[in-house]
Amino acid sequence: MMRFFKKDSIDFVSKFTIANYGSLIFIVLGLLLLLLNGAQLGIDFKGGTELIIQLDDKYNDKNKVVDYLDINNIKYSSIKSYGSDKVRILFESESNQKFMNDNFKIISYNKIGSTISNDLKYDAMQALSIAVLLIGLYIIIRFDWYSAIGSVVALIHDILIVVSMLVFFSYEFNTNIIAAFLIIIGYSLNDTIVIFDRMRENINEYSNMRLDETINLSLNETFNRTIITSLTTLFVVISLFIFGGGSLRGLSFALIIGILSGTYSSIFVATPVMMFLRNKYYEEENEGDL
Numbered sequence: 001m002m003r004f005f006k007k008d009s010i011d012f013v014s015k016f017t018i019a020n021y022g023s024l025i026f027i028v029l030g031l032l033l034l035l036l037n038g039a040q041l042g043i044d045f046k047g048g049t050e051l052i053i054q055l056d057d058k059y060n061d062k063n064k065v066v067d068y069l070d071i072n073n074i075k076y077s078s079i080k081s082y083g084s085d086k087v088r089i090l091f092e093s094e095s096n097q098k099f100m101n102d103n104f105k106i107i108s109y110n111k112i113g114s115t116i117s118n119d120l121k122y123d124a125m126q127a128l129s130i131a132v133l134l135i136g137l138y139i140i141i142r143f144d145w146y147s148a149i150g151s152v153v154a155l156i157h158d159i160l161i162v163v164s165m166l167v168f169f170s171y172e173f174n175t176n177i178i179a180a181f182l183i184i185i186g187y188s189l190n191d192t193i194v195i196f197d198r199m200r201e202n203i204n205e206y207s208n209m210r211l212d213e214t215i216n217l218s219l220n221e222t223f224n225r226t227i228i229t230s231l232t233t234l235f236v237v238i239s240l241f242i243f244g245g246g247s248l249r250g251l252s253f254a255l256i257i258g259i260l261s262g263t264y265s266s267i268f269v270a271t272p273v274m275m276f277l278r279n280k281y282y283e284e285e286n287e288g289d290l
Contacts, residue, residue: 012219012267013212013275019268023157030164037167040078042174043110045121049091052082052108059104062087068103078172082246124178131185132156143196146281150274151192154265158188161261162254169253176251184258187233191226191266196274198222215275219267230263 043050059065062081069076075091082088086107132155139148159181166173199218206214237259241252 010220010223011216012271013216016268016272016275019264020272023161023265023269027157027160027164030160030167033164034167039163039167040170040172042172042177043090044174045124048077048111050108050110051089051091051106053087053089054105054107055085055087056105065089065104080246086246088246120175124175127178128159128181128185131182135185135189139193139196142193143200144278146274146277147196147270149277150270150272151189151196153273154192154262154270155185155188157265157269158184158258158261162257165257166250166254171250171253174250176248177254180251180254180258183255184262187259188262188265191229191262192270194225195219195222195266195271199271211275211279215271219271223267226263226266230259233259 053059053065055061055065059068062079065087066079068074069079069089077090077092079087079089132152135155136148136152139151162181162184166177171177195218198221199215202209202214202218202221203211206217209217234256237252237255240248241256244252
């Protein structure tokens with residue numbers, strides 16, 4: 001098996017504090033950016049009409065399409081390039097875009113009412129909440145409540161990191177992004193379970209070893225596997241980002257950030273939270289067994 005680092009070569013525990021402060025600062029900055037700029041909602045969540053038009057010899061770039069809209073006083077909420085030869089335009093109402101049918105080749109037309117968009121927002125939040133709760137329950141059953149809280153904190157961390165990056169790079173939030181969140185939750189959880197499994201084995205095997213030493217040993221033993229898994233997954237998602245076209249750009253970007261954050265949080269968020277809780281409460285809970 002390929003190894004990037006020698007076994008026991010990294011002291012992860014000594015880096016927990018600075019990593020936690022770094023995560024906290026990044027998330028706070030991301031939330032401030034979200035409050036100041038707001039999330040850019042897609043048609044799925046705010047309703048309206050979406051047109052994707054084919055560029056031609058006359059209108060061969062986005063700026064010329066913008067000029068046409070402005071000259072004809074056609075109001076739109078946003079306009080973006082969609083791949084190399086298309087433009088995506090969002091309208092808050094249907095009436096403003098009908099005039100375009102005679103001048104552009106319409107590739108795609110979608111209209112979503114406000115009632116449907118509100119239902120989609122509610123269903124999306126419900127799906128994320130249920131996923132996180134079920135994951136917490138699963139970790140409690142398989143491991144313990146220290147590990148469950150650490151896992152849930154890491155998942156929330158990953159979602160906030162992805163949200164911050166989407167806002168920073170002006171990606172819109174739509175149903176594809178919710179799908180990306182669910183994929184990221186599953187990926188991050190899988191990585192965390194592998195690490196916690198090794199920790200449980202080593203805690204039982206090396207009962208005389210201090211907890212921080214056992215955690216360092218476990219993280220070093222699983223680190224190369226974590227890096228290889230993350231890299232191979234990233235290669236696929238980066239290819240999707242480059243070649244997947246405009247409709248998958250937001251999804252693939254969210255997955256790239258989520259995979260990086262999920263790999264990081266399994267080591268530097270879930271593990272230190274579990275370690276802190278176990279150090280604080282394990283002996284108290286087991287005093288009656290002595």
